[in-house]
Amino acid sequence: xxxNGTTVNGPARVIGRRTALKMGVGFAAASTLGMPAIVRxxxxxxxxxxLTPMTGFLGTLGVYASKGAQLAAEEINxxxxxxxxxxxxxxxxxxxxxNGATKAQRMxxxxxxxxxxxxxxxxxALAISEVAERNEKLFVAVGPRSDILRGxxxxxxxxxxxxxxxxxxxxxxxxxxxxxxxxxxxxFSLTADYVFGHDLLKAAKSFFDANNAELIGDELxxxxxxxxxxxxxxxxxxxxxxxxxxxxxxxxxxxxxxxxEFGSPFPMIGFNLNTADxxxxxxxxxxxxxxxxxxxxxxxxxxxxxxxxxxxKHGQTPENHSWVxxxxxxxxxxxxxxxxxxxxxxxxxxLESGAEFDIMKHRKAYFRAEDHQLIQEAYSFxxxxxxxxxxxxxxxxxxxxxxxxxxxxxxxxxxxxxxGCML
Amino acid sequence: xxxxxxxxxxxxxxxxGGYYLLIALGLSLIFSVGGIVNLSHGAFYxxxxxxxxxxxxxxxxxxxxxxxxxxxxxxxIAFERFILRRxxxxxxxxxxLVTFGLAMVAEQSIRxxxxxxxxxxxxxxxxxxxxxxxxxxxxxxxxxxxxxVIAVLAALWSLLNKTSFGRVVRxxxxxxxxxxxxxxxxxxxxxxxxxxxxxxxxxxxxLFAPITTVHPAMGAEIITIAFVVVIIGGLGSFWGVVAAxxxxxxxxxxxxxxxxxxxxxxxxxxxxxxxxxxxxxLLGESIEKFER
Numbered sequence: 001x002x003x004n005g006t007t008v009n010g011p012a013r014v015i016g017r018r019t020a021l022k023m024g025v026g027f028a029a030a031s032t033l034g035m036p037a038i039v040r041x042x043x044x045x046x047x048x049x050x051l052t053p054m055t056g057f058l059g060t061l062g063v064y065a066s067k068g069a070q071l072a073a074e075e076i077n078x079x080x081x082x083x084x085x086x087x088x089x090x091x092x093x094x095x096x097x098x099n100g101a102t103k104a105q106r107m108x109x110x111x112x113x114x115x116x117x118x119x120x121x122x123x124x125a126l127a128i129s130e131v132a133e134r135n136e137k138l139f140v141a142v143g144p145r146s147d148i149l150r151g152x153x154x155x156x157x158x159x160x161x162x163x164x165x166x167x168x169x170x171x172x173x174x175x176x177x178x179x180x181x182x183x184x185x186x187x188f189s190l191t192a193d194y195v196f197g198h199d200l201l202k203a204a205k206s207f208f209d210a211n212n213a214e215l216i217g218d219e220l221x222x223x224x225x226x227x228x229x230x231x232x233x234x235x236x237x238x239x240x241x242x243x244x245x246x247x248x249x250x251x252x253x254x255x256x257x258x259x260x261e262f263g264s265p266f267p268m269i270g271f272n273l274n275t276a277d278x279x280x281x282x283x284x285x286x287x288x289x290x291x292x293x294x295x296x297x298x299x300x301x302x303x304x305x306x307x308x309x310x311x312x313k314h315g316q317t318p319e320n321h322s323w324v325x326x327x328x329x330x331x332x333x334x335x336x337x338x339x340x341x342x343x344x345x346x347x348x349x350x351l352e353s354g355a356e357f358d359i360m361k362h363r364k365a366y367f368r369a370e371d372h373q374l375i376q377e378a379y380s381f382x383x384x385x386x387x388x389x390x391x392x393x394x395x396x397x398x399x400x401x402x403x404x405x406x407x408x409x410x411x412x413x414x415x416x417x418x419x420g421c422m423l
Numbered sequence: 424x425x426x427x428x429x430x431x432x433x434x435x436x437x438x439x440g441g442y443y444l445l446i447a448l449g450l451s452l453i454f455s456v457g458g459i460v461n462l463s464h465g466a467f468y469x470x471x472x473x474x475x476x477x478x479x480x481x482x483x484x485x486x487x488x489x490x491x492x493x494x495x496x497x498x499x500i501a502f503e504r505f506i507l508r509r510x511x512x513x514x515x516x517x518x519x520l521v522t523f524g525l526a527m528v529a530e531q532s533i534r535x536x537x538x539x540x541x542x543x544x545x546x547x548x549x550x551x552x553x554x555x556x557x558x559x560x561x562x563x564x565x566x567x568x569x570x571x572v573i574a575v576l577a578a579l580w581s582l583l584n585k586t587s588f589g590r591v592v593r594x595x596x597x598x599x600x601x602x603x604x605x606x607x608x609x610x611x612x613x614x615x616x617x618x619x620x621x622x623x624x625x626x627x628x629x630l631f632a633p634i635t636t637v638h639p640a641m642g643a644e645i646i647t648i649a650f651v652v653v654i655i656g657g658l659g660s661f662w663g664v665v666a667a668x669x670x671x672x673x674x675x676x677x678x679x680x681x682x683x684x685x686x687x688x689x690x691x692x693x694x695x696x697x698x699x700x701x702x703x704x705l706l707g708e709s710i711e712k713f714e715r
Contacts, residue, residue, distance in 0.1 A: 054539070055640060063539040193684050220684040226635055226644050229435050229565070230679035230686065236560055237428045250541065250636040257634045261546060262562045263553035280636050282545035316540065392543045 045086040046342045048073075048329070049107035051100055051118045051128060052143070054093035057223055057249035058120050060276045061321045065120060065142060066091035067314055068322030072329035075309070082336050089117075089329065100124040104131040104139075114342040115139065117328055120321060122146035122196040129158040138344045142328045143321055145272065146199035150373045151419030157344065159351055159372040161328045165196075165203040166414040167378050168291035169271050171402050173207045174412075175289050175380035176269055181242055186216045188240035188266075190231060190255070192247045193220040200246040200271050203414075216240055223251065228258045236265050245270035253280040260285035275319035279392040286383045286395065293378055294323045294361065295398045302360030317393050327359045331374075362401060363409060371421040375409045377401040431559050432676035438565050440672025441572040445627040446645055447652035447664050448579065449620035455596045455659045456616045459507055460515050462522040464624050464649060465642025466529030470495050471625025472632040472641060473533060476542045484547050492625035499621030503614050511613070526642060534639040541638040568630050575623070576665070583661065592616060596659060651690050655697045657707020666705050 050069050052062035066089075073087040081087060090111060094100035100119065107113045108131070116132055119125040120143030132139035132155065139158045141149065147165045149158070163171075176182055187208060191197040201218060208215050217238050219231060235243055243266045247255060252273050259268065264287060273290040296307045296317050306326065310318040318326075332347070334357060339346040351372070356364040365376035380399040389395050403411045446468060453461045471491050478487035478494075506525065510518040546564055554561045583589035594602045595609050602609055627645070635641065648671065656667030671690045678689035697705065 059640065060540050060638060219679075222684060222687040224644070224687055227439060227675075229439060229562070230432055230676045231683065233428075233431050233435055233560060234679060234683070237431070250638065253541065253636045254634075257545070257636075258562075261551060261564050261634050262560065263551070265553070276540055277636075280541035280543055280638070282543035282633070284545050284548065284551075316538070386548075 043085065045088045046082060046336060047088045047090060047111070047113040048332070049104065049111065049113035049116045049118075050089050050091040050325075051094040051103055051107075051116065051124075052091065052325075053095065053100075053119075053121055053124065055095060057251055060250065060280070061120050061143065061274050061319075062093070064276055064319055064322040065118065065325040068310070068318065068324070068326035069117065069142075069329050071310060071313060071322075072326045072333070076329070076333050082333050083340060085342075087329070087333065091118075094119060094121070094124050094128070097121070097124045097127040101127040101131050104128045105135070108135045108137055115332070115344060115347070117332060118142055118325065119144055122149060122199065123194055125149060125158075126153055126195070129153070129155045132157045136344060138332075138347050140328045140332055142324045144196070146196050147203060147414060147419060148195065148199050150371045151414075151421050154371050154419070154421035154423060156348065156423055159367055159374070161331065161374045162324050163291070163293045163376065163378050164373060164414065165200045165271070166206075167412050169200070169203045169207045170412045171291040171378040171380045172269055172271055172289050173211065174402050175382075175399055176242075177211065179289075181267065181269070182211050182213050184212055185241040186214050187242050187244050188216055188235055188238050189218045189244040189246055190228075190235075191218055191220050192251060193222050196248055196272075197221075197246050204244060204246060204271055221247065221251065223248070225251065226254055228255045229262070231255075232259060232262050232265075236262075240266055242266060243268045246272065248272055249274070250277055250280060253277045256281045257285050260287075274321060275396070276321070278396060279319070281392075283389075283392060283395070284386045289380050289382045289399075291378060291380055292320055292398075293376065294320050294359075295379065295381060295396060296393075297396075297398050298361060298379075300360055300362060302358060306360055323360070327357070331357050331359075362405075365409075368410070368413075368416070370416040370423060371419055372423070373413065375413060377403070377409065378412060427558055429677065429680055432680045433673050434559055435561075436673035436676030437669055438561070438569050438672070439676065440669035441569050442565075442627065442630070443648055443652055443672060444665055444668035445572055445575065445623050445630075446649045447656070447668050448576075448661075449623035450649045451653045451656065451658070451661075451664045452616055452623075453507075453620040454653065456592060457507060457511050457518075457613055458513075458515055459510060459518040460522065461507075461620070462519060462646065463502075463525040463529060463642075464522075464620075465644070465646035466526050466533075467495055467499070467621045467624040467642075468628040468645050469529070469533060469639070469642040470498065471628030472544075472635075472637045473537060473542065473628075474625070475629035475632050476544045476637055479544070484550075488626075488629045491629040492622040495625035496618045496622035499618045500614060502621065503617040507617060508610075508613075526646075530639050530642060537639070539639060541636045544632045544637050546633040564634065571626075571630065575626070579619070580661065588612065588615070648690065651694050655694050655704055657704020660704070660706040663704055663706030670705075 052065045054062040069089050073089045077086050115138035117140040119128055119141055122144040125141050125144035129139055141158055141160045143162050145165050150160055150164055191201045268288040270290050335347045335350045336342050339350050351367050352369040354366050356366050359365045361377050363377055365374050368375050381396045384397050450464045453459050474494050475487050475491040478491055550564045552563050554563050592612050652667045652671050656663035674689050674693050675686050678686045
């Protein structure tokens with residue numbers, strides 16, 4: 001190379017010292033401007049990154065969830081914000097674990113969100129919780145129900161506001177035990193073939209083992225299966241006393257419709273069913289006993305007010321995922337108000353302090369500090385007989401809250417030791 | 424006992440295959456006649472389901488199943504006139520792109536008109552329930568669906584092989600230039616074929632609406648199966664698509680018997696094997712158009 005940087009073949013691309021210095025200064029200047037967290041003063045809006053699946057087999061639920069979150073933000077802002085600061089909820093489709101993680105990272109880095117709130121798929125929630133941990137930002141998980149998220153894969157930065165799988169199994173289990181459908185009975189189950197389904201099956205197996213019931217068979221079903229006729233034949237071939245479903249999203253809807261099509265040969269129960277997916281099954285197809293954290297018929301003033309407000313805004317009845325996301329935003333808002341900041345360490349401390357939250361049920365809820373699970377009541381529901389209702393919205397028959405009055409709320413939750421969470 | 428169980432899955436697979444046939448035939452027709460890769464075929468399936476759910480409130484279950492495809496078929500005329508017509512002689516990749524875009528537009532339009540929440544749709548109790556033929560369990564409704572499919576198949580076959588309309592269409596598949604040279608305008612035949620293809624997809628959607636979730640993305644669920652069936656059957660072959668549909672249905676059913684977790688993957692493995700051993704598909708013809 002010659003002195004002025006050219007070679008025999010022409011000028012080489014050599015960056016001189018001065019250019020390098022200029023570029024270095026330029027980068028440093030640009031990066032301070034490009035870091036919204038530093039530029040954003042403590043008086044600007046509070047931004048929440050809300051990721052939910054809005055497409056795919058959980059898509060219906062994600063749309064309800066984002067609407068619930070937006071409604072909560074609007075109500076808070078209409079009342080003057082939190083300590084004068086307005087709330088902004090950025091809602092996006094997480095699509096799948098890879099996309100969810102990428103978007104979460106982008107929201108924290110580029111969009112300057114203060115923390116993350118959302119997600120329904122347990123698989124995507126795991127991915128997002130890793131992003132939250134790397135960035136040391138709070139992640140309020142609203143919908144994923146796998147025990148493992150409060151157990152072996154718990155995280156200092158993740159708080160779970162929905163009921164976990166074990167609680168769903170216990171809620172249904174308590175109800176069907178009273179119907180005599182458990183002791184000495186043979187169960188056959190269908191399980192969604194991803195982390196949630198496997199997790200739910202594990203909880204179901206524990207319940208069967210502890211209650212003298214026998215699981216005579218289980219089949220794994222890929223999450224994109226839409227036709228269940230072959231599985232229904234298999235179930236019939238196995239001749240169980242009761243069929244138990246460990247499916248998620250609209251797979252439950254599809255199965256239930258096709259099971260009714262074949263004449264519902266055996267009594268059916270399930271350990272997971274979201275209200276929107278239940279309504280989608282239409283009249284006359286759904287039967288059996290199922291769990292839910294909340295239904296629009298819960299008899300509290302908070303529920304009535306929420307249902308009215310949601311109906312007024314969206315012209316449809318809210319279901320459980322809109323309720324969870326609404327509450328999650330309100331819980332976060334309460335934490336920000338009480339601590340006077342949207343910074344993650346202070347929020348984590350507040351949430352772990354045992355502070356109580358009104359989630360529109362009869363009893364207030366609180367986070368268990370050891371595993372960040374929101375301890376709350378749960379319900380089972382069954383289906384009214386065909387002909388006693390006109391609209392699918394009136395189809396579901398809510399059971400009593402569990403645990404019963406006077407019993408400790410934590411009674412239906414798995415113990416921290418059993419879950420294996422080490423915070 | 425095992426053999427009976429396996430046989431039950433085979434028979435159920437045949438019935439399911441008959442249903443896939445409906446969707447795949449429409450797709451195959453449009454491709455054979457126009458050289459169009461119609462990725463928006465699923466959108467018409469979805470529309471068939473949505474229109475059916477709306478119509479049920481007005482005209483009842485039975486009529487709604489047949490009126491819905493007719494309404495959607497008319498939409499097919501607009502689809503052919505304004506979009507497909509430009510792409511008949513072009514590289515298939517162009518029609519693939521345009522129909523892919525159309526599929527996305529259609530899904531979002533459905534979401535905007537009807538909302539993201541699924542529409543409830545049920546079978547009337549008269550057609551709900553099991554039917555036992557010997558040791559085999561069927562659903563009443565699926566047997567009815569099978570009858571409809573057989574009727575449609577018979578009608579379509581007669582149309583293609585026993586009428587002058589069919590003669591022109593078949594000639595147009597083989598050698599459109601010759602047909603034009605003989606003084607026959609192919610355009611009205613193309614429009615009719617697209618109408619038929621789209622109508623078949625919509626019929627599939629209407630038939631399946633009471634036993635599946637009616638939601639905006641339902642088109643995406645069916646399009647992959649339809650394409651796999653068409654590819655396995657071989658392009659341009661009527662009976663190839665029939666054989667492939669039945670084969671895919673049976674393969675899925677048998678896989679559920681032995682290894683349920685792999686039921687979705689099984690048809691792709693089948694496609695892989697068929698293409699490996701016979702790249703033109705089971706009964707695909709070597710069509711002059713594609714041998715260039």
